[in-house]
Amino acid sequence: MAKTYDYLFKLLLIGDSGVGKTCVLFRFSEDAFNTTFISTIGIDFKIRTIDLDGKKIKLQIWDTAGQERFRTITTAYYRGAMGIMLVYDITNEKSFENIKNWIRNIEENASSDVEKMLLGNKCELEEKRQVSKERGEQLAVEYGIKFIETSAKASIRVEEAFFTLARDIKAKMEKKLVSHVYNDCF
Amino acid sequence: MPDCSENYENEISEGHNVRSIKCKFCNSIILKPSVASFTTVQFQLPLMKQTGGTNHPETEELSLFWMVTDMLMFENVGFSNTVGNNKYLTCADCEAGPIGYYDLSSKKSYVALSRVKHC
Ligand SMILES: Nc1nc2c(ncn2[C@@H]2O[C@H](COP(=O)(O)OP(=O)(O)O)[C@@H](O)[C@H]2O)c(=O)[nH]1
Numbered sequence: 224m225a226k227t228y229d230y231l232f233k234l235l236l237i238g239d240s241g242v243g244k245t246c247v248l249f250r251f252s253e254d255a256f257n258t259t260f261i262s263t264i265g266i267d268f269k270i271r272t273i274d275l276d277g278k279k280i281k282l283q284i285w286d287t288a289g290q291e292r293f294r295t296i297t298t299a300y301y302r303g304a305m306g307i308m309l310v311y312d313i314t315n316e317k318s319f320e321n322i323k324n325w326i327r328n329i330e331e332n333a334s335s336d337v338e339k340m341l342l343g344n345k346c347e348l349e350e351k352r353q354v355s356k357e358r359g360e361q362l363a364v365e366y367g368i369k370f371i372e373t374s375a376k377a378s379i380r381v382e383e384a385f386f387t388l389a390r391d392i393k394a395k396m397e398k399k400l401v402s403h404v405y406n407d408c409f
Numbered sequence: 410m411p412d413c414s415e416n417y418e419n420e421i422s423e424g425h426n427v428r429s430i431k432c433k434f435c436n437s438i439i440l441k442p443s444v445a446s447f448t449t450v451q452f453q454l455p456l457m458k459q460t461g462g463t464n465h466p467e468t469e470e471l472s473l474f475w476m477v478t479d480m481l482m483f484e485n486v487g488f489s490n491t492v493g494n495n496k497y498l499t500c501a502d503c504e505a506g507p508i509g510y511y512d513l514s515s516k517k518s519y520v521a522l523s524r525v526k527h528c
């Protein structure tokens with residue numbers, strides 16, 4: 224059977240426990256099917272297929288299954304990762320402050336050219352906000368990464384976030400490819 | 410084309426799925442036409458709706474499955490954490506499941522015909 228896609232990107236969700244990583248992984252719908260069986264075992268990863276500028280992209284998205292609580296995210300988890308969604312909760316100051324620690328953890332364990340993106344989740348909870356949008360933007364600028372505020376609950380910009388990250392990884396790969404071809408020719 | 414049917418014979422052509430395989434609950438596309446192979450195996454698949462605890466999940470024996478040799482052939486799907494030699498498959502969008510199982514040793518995935526719809 225021929226390959227049914229153009230690119231495969233392995234993505235990770237990283238951030239404090241409770242910020243909404245698991246929810247961001249699925250289209251949060253009112254009628255979300257609640258099977259105690261599956262939620263007890265937990266989801267390891269998901270495969271999603273998206274169309275990006277005419278290319279078929281397979282996303283393999285890994286959730287941390289709660290290891291983040293014990294800060295035991297190790298090199299093994301980061302292996303092969305091409306993109307990382309750093310998630311904090313806009314109603315939880317601590318989760319925002321910890322982004323710096325997560326970035327350090329990534330720098331120590333992941334490949335140096337992994338594409339990163341910052342997500343401020345639960346953005347529909349305006350009345351409970353503890354982290355301003357400006358501070359999110361500023362932190363992202365500091366690390367030279369993109370930033371977006373999302374709500375898994377209200378389905379705000381979650382898809383956009385994954386598309387943006389995927390598009391950046393694709394651009395990076397194609398750039399690398401072009402420079403290889405260039406080097407081979409000249 | 411008729412609506413999603415339960416008449417499996419019409420869903421198989423030359424051993425493959427004629428139509429798309431979708432989640433029964435939210436319509437999320439799980440497999441595109443003709444990527445899965447029809448196969449019969451006996452498997453005790455836990456029920457989607459459990460009444461008791463999950464230590465001893467209630468199961469039903471199913472035997473009609475769509476077999477997928479490479480997990481990247483799925484359009485959208487969720488893989489649960491490992492239980493024994495298997496992972497359970499779920500809808501990627503609403504997480505309804507198990508819709509089937511993944512065999513860690515053979516790396517093949519099996520989607521139960523009765524847990525999905527064809528349309
Ligand atoms: N209000 C609101 N709650 C959310 C949102 N995303 C997740 N949650 C809730 O936050 C809690 C933790 O979510 P979960 O995805 O398990 O977080 P994780 O520990 O990072 O995986 C759950 O109660 C979710 O329902 C959101 O966008 N808005």
Ligand SMILES: [Mg+2]
Nearest residue numbers: 244245288289
């Ligand atoms: Mg989680």
